Amino acid sequence: MRIGIVGVGPVGRALGTAWVRAGHEVAFGSRDPARAAEAATGLAGAQAMTQEQAAVFGEVVLWTPRGVMPADPDGLAGKIVLDPNNREPGPSKNYASPRPQGPSYAEQLQTAAPRARVVKAFNTVVMRMLQESPERLKASGAQVFLAGDDPAAKTVAAGLAADIGLGAVDLGGVEAAWMAEVMADTFRQAMQTSPAEWRQAVVFADLS
Ligand SMILES: NC(=O)c1ccc[n+]([C@@H]2O[C@H](COP(=O)([O-])OP(=O)(O)OC[C@H]3O[C@@H](n4cnc5c(N)ncnc54)[C@H](OP(=O)(O)O)[C@@H]3O)[C@@H](O)[C@H]2O)c1
Known part of the structure; x- marks a missing residue:
């Protein structure tokens, strides 16, 4: 598939790289041409673009700028827009x-781009998981929601x-x-309150 990565931070870069390795055509789209170029370097099947160009390029668009809504929502009409975003609690790191x-x-994105096909996905993926091979990830039983x-x-x-070794659990409509x-x-x-136990408690994977 053609996948446009909007925003080349750690998540866009890691998922884009994993999808290139799985055989997809990936465009890394950044406001910083050097960052996009660096992400694409050495990856056959990857291109460097602006955010806007990557959104046009992708049949699937990974939307990583947290809380930033598309300037051209009509341009996303009919496209599958994956939303991996999570809130950040600030320096306190207190998520409670x-x-x-x-x-x-995901609801904000769906409201802002009503004709896009928004899917919440990959937000529970820990970057460490994406350093594993798809085979090892698959064996771990790790899932996304x-x-x-x-x-x-x-x-x-x-x-x-599945292409990168992850299962998927469908929680329902965008309201979920x-x-x-x-x-x-x-x-x-x-991870902060129980660093030794959190994997066993909440992650369906044992990558230790
Ligand atoms: N880190 C993790 O382990 C993890 C795991 C799962 C999900 N998440 C979530 O996934 C999302 C992306 O994570 P990340 O660590 O890659 O985030 P990030 O580096 O903070 O941001 C991703 C990209 O958003 C773009 N961006 C930021 N502000 C913008 C603005 N005002 N206008 C347009 N673009 C803007 C930047 O793209 P440019 O390249 O154009 O500068 C940036 O590279 C976050 O919501 C995060 O919480 C993180």
Whole structure:
């Protein structure tokens, strides 16, 4: 598939690289041409673009700028838009307080781009997991959580997860996306409060 990565931070870069290795055509789209070029360097099947160009390029678009809504929502019409975003609690790193309020990131994106096929996905993936081979990840049983209103889009998202060794759990429509976002809060809170135990408690994988 053609996958446009909007925003070349750690998540865009790691997932884009994993999808190139799985045989997809990936465009790394950044406001910084040097960052996009660096991400694409050495990866056959990867290109460097602006964020806007990557959104046009992708049949599937990974939307990584947290809380930033598309300037051209009509340009996303019909496209599968994957939302991996999680909130950040600030320097306190306390995910328990304040509690999340209002619509999830995926709901905000779906409202901003009503004709896009938004799927909450990959937000619970820990970067460390993406350094593993797909074979090892598959053997671990690790899963991602999906939420979105378009069943066919979720099937594609599940396929992209499977390509890099991850299973997928469908939580329901986009209104369920908050659950995946709170799941990520839970994981990250547990990493801090119970660093030795959190994997066994909340992650379906043992990569130790
Ligand atoms: N780190 C993890 O382990 C992890 C795991 C799962 C999910 N997540 C979530 O996934 C999302 C992406 O994570 P990340 O660590 O890659 O985030 P990040 O580096 O903070 O941001 C991702 C990209 O967003 C773009 N961006 C930021 N502000 C923008 C603005 N005002 N306008 C347009 N673009 C803007 C930047 O793209 P440019 O390249 O154009 O500068 C940046 O590279 C976050 O919501 C994060 O919470 C993180």
